[in-house]
Amino acid sequence: MKELLRLENVTMQFGGVVAVNNLSMTVGEGEIVALIGPNGAGKTTAFNCITGVYEPTNGKIIYDGNTIIVNHPSGKMKRAYAGYEADMYLSEKTLNPTPDRITELGIARTFQNIRLFRSMTVFQNVLTAMHLRAKENVFSAVLRISWKEERQMEAETEKLLREQGLWELRDENATSLPYGLQRRLEIARALATRPHLLLLDEPAAGMNPQETQELAAFIREIKERYDLTVLMIEHHMDLVMTISDRIYVLDFGSLIAQGHPEEIQSNQRVIDAYLGVAEDV
């Protein structure tokens, strides 16, 4: 299996707090990989490092064979750095692209607390995400010289919305949708950027068991249909255990376990992290 995403020694330190500590992981092409861990374990921080929202303090991220992010502690952080491998990437030129560059490379994401474009309809939300792949420039867009491309973007939006079952709701204001559909719209919007790797940040948050089951089927379906690789953060263990090929477990910023769902289920360290350890008094 080809490796699509690789994190090497990624460390994210805020002041004195090491939120992600020396995280190394890989995601193979076509896999569904889950990143789990108790609250505050650093899962979302890891996501933010991959998508360029944060510059990792140290470490390297490789996507599709190309290094996309490299950094090493510098400036004030040089002395304050409390992680590992401080010198490993000194010789490499730091690379910290903005999130839009990462999206352009084919990594799209959703957010833990849904972030739709408030003032727009369902249709416009998805159409806006098509802007990234549009070839038109300002002049051709304003003077409507590129109206064919605009039409094509609209047609693609329609196709995407129909596939997601959101077409009937196209003229509704995005934030007036029920919660589950807002999540679905956010995924549709991410798909409009034509990603290869989809990062889902707690897609089942706030869903009941019935909706969670539907979501599992939905994630499998879009994975097949759009030929995606999925990396997701999730707390619903039944969802994680049914659909993921592999699981990484974070606790206090560090990787404590990795493996197939069955291995994780019986891993003592994971159980301890989630349930706490009985202390001998």
Place this chain on the structure above:
Amino acid sequence: MDREKRNHLIRIAAAIAVVYGVILILEFTLRPTSILFTVLRKGAIYSLVAVSMNLLNGFTGLFSLGQAGFMLIGAYTYAILTMPVSVKQSERVYKYYECIVGFDTGSLIGLIAAGLMAAFFAFLIGLPVLRLKSDYLAIATLGFAEIVRAIFQWDVLGPLTNGANLLREYKDLTRIYLPFTDIPFPPTLFVFIVAGVCILLIVLLINSSYGRAFKAIRDDETAAEAMGINLFRHKELSFVISSFFAGISGALLAMFQYTVQAQQFKTMMTYEILLIVVIGGIGSISGSCIASFLYIALSEWWLRGLDMGEFLGIAAPDLFRSGFRRLVFSVIIMVIVLFFSKGLMGDKELSYEHLKQKLSSLRKKRRASA
């Protein structure tokens, strides 16, 4: 759906045609010194600059207060470029300096150059300033506008800007002609055509893919960035385009006033424009246009009696003295802001359906009370 859209477009086109027709008829029937023309011209100019500010503040979510500065750059560029060489070399305008600009251009080239010059300055200013957020951006752009005003009055730049003195005798509204003829162009119509074309371009921009990207940035920067919209590039683009049209409106203002002096482009002017944008509704193009005509009509025409001793047939020279107009005016604005907290139009656009809804709700209210 499509037919509805087409009908909508036809109705808009018809309404615009009616407005321009009325202007043309007025030009040939009313006295050219009529106050109505002053209101129409200044209203159209302020519409353009208010819409350009709305593009930035209402559609991209950038709170910028540099509008007066960019208008000043546009006004000076236009005046300096279109002033005939003979005037530049005479002592009539450049009395204390030798003018170093040895050529003059037509008014259309002057207008476009005014826009481009303002856009160029906006590009340079935008590089550092657009990395700031909300209030800080407002302070930085406000500071920029003040600096520009000071620099344009600077002695050293005298050969170019005539120092702190007036610029005049350039191609103002009385000195424009139909192309290739000596027939004077109807001045109010000219202002309306230039402002109309510019506003149309802004509307087309807002409804394009780029406009959607701007709105996405306004709604949620993090999400916009995650959808592949480069924040800095799009903010810069919006800033430059907004300033381009502010520059053109500055040039129009110079044409309208017959003279230009850096003194006039004070911060007060930016606040006036901001007020128009807020009254019209942040995020509504038609709101900005309606508000600017109302604002100009109120301040230049309808409330004039309050300064002159007689208002609505009531003569009270002791009360209605100069300055009283300002007082009443501020009260009116406060009332508007209190009762229309989202502005006259909110973030909606004026349309046939919108009017129909308003009317029917009014009728219902009346029936309910009867």
